[in-house]
Amino acid sequence: MKIILDFDDTIFNTFRVMQEFRKIFNRLGFTDDEFWSAYQQCKNNINDFNPDIFLDIIGKIRPCDKNKAKEGMQNLTEKFSNYIFSDFFCFLNIAKKEELILLSHGLSDFQKNKIEKSGIIPYFSEVIITSRDKAEDIEEIKNKYNEKLIFIEDKAESIDSVKKRLPEVTTMKIIRPQGRHIERKSELTNYIIQDLFRLEDIINNLRD
Ligand SMILES: [Mg+2]
Known part of the structure; x- marks a missing residue:
């Protein structure tokens, strides 16, 4: 996975x-x-x-x-590094590094710099900074690994685009209280979550 x-x-x-x-x-x-x-x-x-x-x-x-x-x-x-949500570090207890891929949208060097300075790169097996529709990148990930995929994202457009192209991907739309994309509702997401706590059951069920 x-x-x-x-x-x-x-x-x-x-x-x-x-x-x-x-x-x-x-x-x-x-x-x-x-x-x-x-x-x-x-x-x-x-x-x-x-x-x-x-x-x-x-x-x-x-x-x-x-x-x-x-x-x-x-x-x-x-x-x-002070601005990583603390629940991410709890989430690391239920996900292995080899399972984790960071997929971030960004066009400038600042995005790369931001991710590097946040200190989270060592927790991921792969870090992808993309300028295209994330569905294209996720399709490549699917073809590369041929494993079950979970996609956790706050932007409804990205979630729905992925679900349209790859309905088999399990998606979780995260709604942080002050996130910038909370107003847009996803039509197709499997789950709506408030944070990265308590995802153990869902993820372990998908592992079976
Ligand atoms: Mg986002």
Whole structure:
């Protein structure tokens, strides 16, 4: 069996990290609205968050001390291991490393850096950062291993796309209280979960 886990808002508290990014820019004189508008613009432009591009965008609202901003963001990046949800470490008791695959969507080097700094790479047998529909990557995983697959993800679109292409994959839509994709409901998911606790029975049943 392979258990495929998403990163942002599934095992990583992206919401809390973004609040910390916001505070860095609050200290540099930007309002919350200015921060979130620059964040949205960054997402619209490159479909991702990247600190350097973000800095260029927010710098156009008002000039700021870019070195101080960079230093603040760098210091925060170094602390990313503090933002892994603690239930992930409990989950490791029921899943073996050789079963675990991290599948994260991201286009910039920042995504790779974020995952590395979070310190979770050693817990996975494979780490995939993709820029395409995750269903394509999961189909490749299926063809490569020919084993039962579980996919745990917060984004309804990704879950439903996987279920349409590969109905045999067991999916779990995770709804973290402050996740960014909680409003969209999955039509096809097998399970809806609040965290990674108490999954032992479901996973062991699938192992049989
Ligand atoms: Mg996610």
